[in-house]
Amino acid sequence: MAPSRLTTIGFDADDTLWHNERFYKLTQERFAGLLAAYSEPESLEERLLAAERRNLRHYGYGIKGFTLSMIETAIEVTDGTLPASVIGEILEAGRDMLSHPIETLPHVKETLSALAGDFRLVLITKGDLFDQERKIAASGLGEHFHAVEIVPDKTRDTYETLFARHGDGAERAMMVGNSLKSDILPALEAGSHAVHVPYELTWALEHANEPVAHDRFHQVAHLGELNGILAGMQ
Structure with a gap:
């Protein structure tokens, strides 16, 4: 059973769901x-x-x-x-x-399948529209998502707007991603929970410090641990 106060989970795409x-x-x-x-x-x-x-x-x-x-x-x-x-x-x-193969990361498919029945799942990614659409289609993951949003950047306003559009507001949402700068910090600023899933490589312009003292910040080694985070929030 999903936690009553959390209804929506946003997922980053590149280096969270597949290698990029x-x-x-x-x-x-x-x-x-x-x-x-x-x-x-x-x-x-x-x-x-x-x-x-x-x-x-x-x-x-x-x-x-x-x-x-x-x-x-x-x-x-x-x-x-x-x-x-x-x-x-x-x-x-x-x-x-622009034609590189799409290889999903470990635990992605089973995690999305397990969560799709209890939460609204929203894919929130930035980048070139055509390329992101290509990768989503090639990944075979699109069916798990209630909505897909390809945005020019990820800011506090982005998460406030999208979690209101596709859910019950930022405070009842969680963002999951590999980038502290784009996926974690602005989601926390919007009032959401945020789960950092570190990737083996991080672009220099996405580096940021971990908000370790924030009570809505979580970190997992891989997406397979996300259910444990959610269970602990009930």
Whole structure:
């Protein structure tokens, strides 16, 4: 039986339900190989991260913005002499990312199946609309969710709005995800419970400190432990 005060659970998608960041890591290594004659990998990584940070407000989150940031960085480190063939290689790397296979993380399917009868499940993800829709369809998980929301960013207002739209308000909701910055802190600010599920890799722009003293903050090693958190809240 679901806890009476909790009716809605939001789930992040990338690196919470399926692998994602590992493909960015592999592409960055490919990018470093293409620019090896112009820049050391560590310096190139710093400049790429700076470009991504600058470009978020222009391109948003996702692979297309990442690809454009790689091209911008490559032009910078080559002082504008970047061969067209290398631009083509970068574009190809971006296209490869947009077709990468979807591999769900352990315990995801059984956890969603177990919870779907007792709670409204809402998938809340940010990034490129077409790419996120592709991944949701390929994952086969869409049937478990009452609603799917693909948003430009995740803020306190995001969770207040979505948990009111699809549930009984933020205070009777829980957000589950791998990013402290996007999934945990703003959900807590909205008044929700938040469950952090750490992933093996975290993008530098998603780093944040754990709100360990917050009474609505929880952490699990994997999604299979989520039922234990919910049981303890009854």
